[in-house]
């Protein structure tokens with residue numbers, strides 16, 4: 162799953178209503194000179210195109226000429242000139258999968274053409290705050306010959322983060338809490354326009370306007386993208402369902418945290434690194450940016466004007482640059498993905514398997530993190546799975562997988578994967594990790610297969626030789642579903658500081674079970690499991706006096722995406 166947040170939340174879904182699957186045709190307000198009309202095709206809300214014939218051509222009001230790649234951060238640092246890109250059509254066809262989840266792309270090397278001023282390294286978008294590059298503001302940097310900066314970064318995953326009060330909870334390692342992680346109270350309930358930058362206000366207004374037609378916006382975005390760059394379509398998964406939802410969520414996240422530079426930069430850097438496994442190249446970013454602006458132009462008609470467009474171009478340009486730079490930096494010390502051979506497959510129940518793999522090269526991660534995983538049966542469909550153990554000396558990695566109805570990846574892993582099969586793994590992510598700088602007690606709630614990262618945390622504490630109290634509540638629907646209880650009880654036998662309490666549904670459910678024990682106000686809390694459990698768990702733990710910033714769990718949004 163993903164970064165921790167302490168907010169209670171909805172299920173993180175959006176854009177699911179209505180027109181999914183591409184109903185209708187859409188008519189643009191204007192027809193650009195070199196858009197789909199020029200190529201004789203018409204954009205639909207689906208994912209393809211057909212020959213134009215009745216004038217219903219869907220494109221942005223004008224080409225987004227400023228959205229252009231400038232190469233990798235490494236190239237720029239080496240003094241390489243920006244690539245020659247004259248407009249949307251000049252972007253060369255990519256050779257590998259483009260960005261799945263995210264939005265923006267482009268780079269700040271040329272003035273934005275929309276009257277909003279230039280988005281250049283020397284003149285960063287004010288939407289990111291006070292004339293300071295978001296990258297500059299977030300951490301220490303090395304100056305490059307071009308005046309841009311590159312962050313210091315180690316090959317290892319981030320250490321545990323301290324809480325970020327801006328999020329009301331643990332700081333995100335990978336992504337900040339999104340609007341969808343919050344109780345419904347408007348699109349950006351935790352955000353006020355007071356003190357917001359002008360660009361942030363404009364962008365949020367756009368997001369508010371498109372929210373009711375989010376699914377159409379997303380479909381139209383992909384239609385524009387694939388019409389203009391048909392070669393990109395084959396590089397996305399055959400089924401775009403989850404993909405389409407992720408776009409808007411990424412936008413919401415970026416928009417919500419537009420003025421929270423450290424949070425935004427952390428999120429985008431993670432996103433940039435994560436996109437390497439899709440084969441995303443700098444040249445893909447302009448293509449996506451053009452499609453994004455085209456879709457917003459079409460569906461944010463009320464709030465859209467030159468000023469708003471300029472704000473989006475600035476924001477997108479900066480967002481893209483951060484992602485491109487972080488990918489380039491990551492490339493210096495980590496592969497884009499790992500191959501991992503299945504070495505054992507242990508079917509614990511008819512629908513739960515413990516799958517152990519051997520990566521083809523060292524895989525550094527922290528206990529409590531998760532990875533993204535692709536099976537050979539469903540190419541380009543990636544799902545998140547938490548590591549079910551702390552790093553091992555033999556380098557093996559284990560995952561607990563439950564096959565869920567209609568879950569492509571989970572069913573493949575439980576019912577088809579066998580020793581010898583080769584999977585692909587993305588980079589580690591997530592910050593539900595142990596803070597070894599404190600000796601606070603740890604209260605851990607694991608529901609169902611959510612026990613996997615809890616087991617990893619326990620092993621991590623054991624390996625550090627700490628004697629802090631660790632209390633694990635392991636929830637399951639029945640005795641039979643406590644598929645890993647033997648392992649947990651063995652750990653308890655070995656470690657006097659560990660208490661494991663199985664909680665089988667009945668008189669009480671998992672979060673409520675903690676009320677019979679305690680006090681917990683001196684504990685750090687870790688929640689892992691179904692979304693409903695995490696939501697009610699957060700409420701319960703706050704209720705017993707654990708401050709929000711000491712409650713950690715993975716992103717609810719990613720948990721939704723992981724649920725198949």
Ligand SMILES: NC(=O)C1=CN([C@@H]2O[C@H](COP(=O)(O)OP(=O)(O)OC[C@H]3O[C@@H](n4cnc5c(N)ncnc54)[C@H](O)[C@@H]3O)[C@@H](O)[C@H]2O)C=CC1
Pocket residue numbers: 162547563607608609610611612613614636637638639642664665666670671672688689690691692693694697698714715720723724
């Ligand atoms: N890092 C993480 O957060 C991880 C999350 N997961 C997620 O955990 C889930 C596990 O699914 P299953 O094994 O089928 O679990 P499940 O649906 O059988 O639930 C397990 C237990 O969680 C508790 N629970 C479930 N829903 C609850 C609710 N609404 N309120 C309070 N307590 C509730 C109950 O005690 C239940 O017995 C999956 O959705 C998976 O994606 C799995 C691994 C890691």
